[in-house]
Amino acid sequence: MEIAALLITALLFGGMVLYAFGFAAFVFSALPSETAGPLIRKAFPHFYLFVLACATLAAVLLALNDLLGAGIMAAIVLSTIYARQILMPAINAATDAGEKRRFKWLHGLSVAITLAHIGGAAVVLVRLAGA
Structure with a gap:
């Protein structure tokens, strides 16, 4: 069970880091913003399902x-x-309404939550590794 928890937590950690610092950054650097924004909007629900599945199984x-x-x-x-259920729809609504200040605040909150998730997964990984 502990090895499985370690592997699932490592998958969660790696997936979150790759999405946050790799995929999202790449999409916005490779595509025009009018294409990148809708693509990221479609990807986020799937990202959150991945996080939910991995974190639930690890728990x-x-x-x-x-x-x-x-x-x-x-x-x-x-x-x-x-x-996924409250913050993401609020971010999308702020974007759609052109509320840049509200978007920045809500997006900053979502970034802080994701960074906390990455940090939490790192803590669990270190605990599981026995370090």
Whole structure:
């Protein structure tokens, strides 16, 4: 169970880092903003489902051996539900309404949540690695 939790958490960590610092940055540098924005908007729901699936599975696998690690993963699950169901639609609405100031604030919040998720997954990885 611990090896499976380690692998799932590593997948979560790597996937979030790749999406946040690789895919999103690449899309905005390779495509015009009028194409990149809608593409990212379509990709985010799938990204959040990936995070939800990995964090839920990791939390379940960790529940018997590492309550702190399971709690961190559960916090990632809960905050991802908020980000996907509430924050993402609010960001999209602000974009559609041309509310640049509101968009910047909401987008900054989503970035902070994603960075917290990456940090949380890193903490669990270090715990699982025994370092």
